[in-house]
Amino acid sequence: MARASTAPHPETWLEVRPAGLYCIPGDFYVDPARPVERAVVTHGHADHARPNNAAVLATPETLAIMRSRYREAAGGTLEPLAYGEGREVNGVKVAFAPAGHVLGSAQAVLEYRGSRIVISGDYKRREDPTCTAFEPVPCDVFVTEATFGLPVFRHPPTDGEIAKLLESRRLFPERTHVVGAYALGKAQRVIALLRRAGYERPIWIHGALQQLCDLYRDHGVELGELRPATAAEKREMAGEIVLAPPSAIADRWARRLSDPVTCMASGWMRVRQRAKQRGVELPLIVSDHADWDELIQTLDDVGAPEVWVTHGSEEALVHTAGQRGFRARALSLIGRGEEEQETGAAAKPEPGAEPELPVERKP
Known part of the structure; x- marks a missing residue:
């Protein structure tokens, strides 16, 4: 996209x-790391959607997730904006395009005086039955994540990873297969992929996943029969598939299952040392982020002459983007973490868990 000669540089x-x-003329932040007066939020993961902003603009699904997670701390004013709609904020047009990451995830499309910036948030390019697929948006600057921004990260076909899980269950019918999956997005995607693969048995879930699974169902995502794993007897769990937050598969909760096969669904399972450190017997490389090839393909698909890289392996992607003719630089944003570290996404924060921080005000 060619920026008009009179348009301001991003x-x-x-x-x-x-x-x-921070968008200067609009006087708002995109995915702020601490409470601010006005936040544009790309999706519901806690490293992007923080509580206690005075006003929040996000997709209806993301706002529902924030209400589920934070209750009254979701934001003072919650403003829904569906994909494809536009909203003018102090002279800056704000719109959302699908990011394909989790339910309601969006790219923030900002336009100001003939200049357009697209902020990707987190995204993936793989098909996902639980959310709307990523859509490339032409722009002057593309702000991209780089969670898996190294050539070593080339994710295998997702259906093949689900097939590995089902084959292991066939080989070990007496054992419970417990899959560590982040509560928002990954758990629901694994369930939907199992259903697509023809698995019709009830799927058992840890209590920390129930609320967000219910939310996905409320938004039309079919998950089939789910049963609570917390109160089940060990003998009931033999041969079954159980989903739980990553932290639960390594603690005593998992030991109450029937000779469990410990699995983990994550793009980080490409790194064998990570799987070994977590005691994962069956690593499943199922990622909700673009891999290396998909990051590069996205730069080509979007076609922005300038690329800003926000978090992850910034240097490698900046270097490769430059070799491909893009003007690229790293932004080095703080406050982005691994989603798998957040195991209580469905629950209201415990008292004191979210420190009260001063609202960032315009200088």
Whole structure:
């Protein structure tokens, strides 16, 4: 996309501040790392959707997730904006395009005086039955994540990883297969992929996953029969598939299952040492982020002459983007973490878990 000669350069109206990526004329932050007066939020994971902002603009699904997670701390004013709609905020047009990451995930499309910036949030390019697929949006600057921004990260076909799980269950019919899966997005995707593969038995879930599974169902995502694993007898679990937060598969909760086969669904399972450290017997490389090839393909699909890289392996992607003719630089945003570390996404934060931080105000 060619920026008009009179349009301002994106660096003059979008900048990195301590609270995050700040749109100067719009006076709002995108995915701020701490509470601010106005936040544009790309999706519901806690490293992007923080509580206690004075006003939040997000897709209806993301707002539902934030309400589920944070209750009254979801934000002072919650403003829904569906894909393809536009909203003017202090002279900046804001729109959302699908990111394909989790339910309601979006790219933030910002337009100001003939200049357009697209902020990807987190995204993936693989087909996912639980959310709307990523859509490339032409722009002047593409702000991309780089969670798996190294050539070693080339994810295998997802259906093949689900087939590995089902084959293991066939080989060990007396053992419970417990799959560690992040509560928002990954758990629901694994369930939907199992259903697509023809698995019709009840799927047992840890209590921490129930609320978000219910939310997905409320938004039309079919998950089949789910049963609570917490109160089940060990003999009931023999031969069954259980989903739980990653932290639960390594603690005593999992030991109450029937000779469990410990599995983990994550793009990080490509790194054998990570699987070994977590005691994972059956690693499943199922990622909700673009892999190396998909990151590069996305740069080509979007076609922005300038690329800003936000978090992950920034240097490698910046270097390769430059070799391919893009003007690229790293933003080095703080406050982004691995989603798998957040195991209580469905629950209301415990008292004191979310420190009260001062609202970031315009200087």
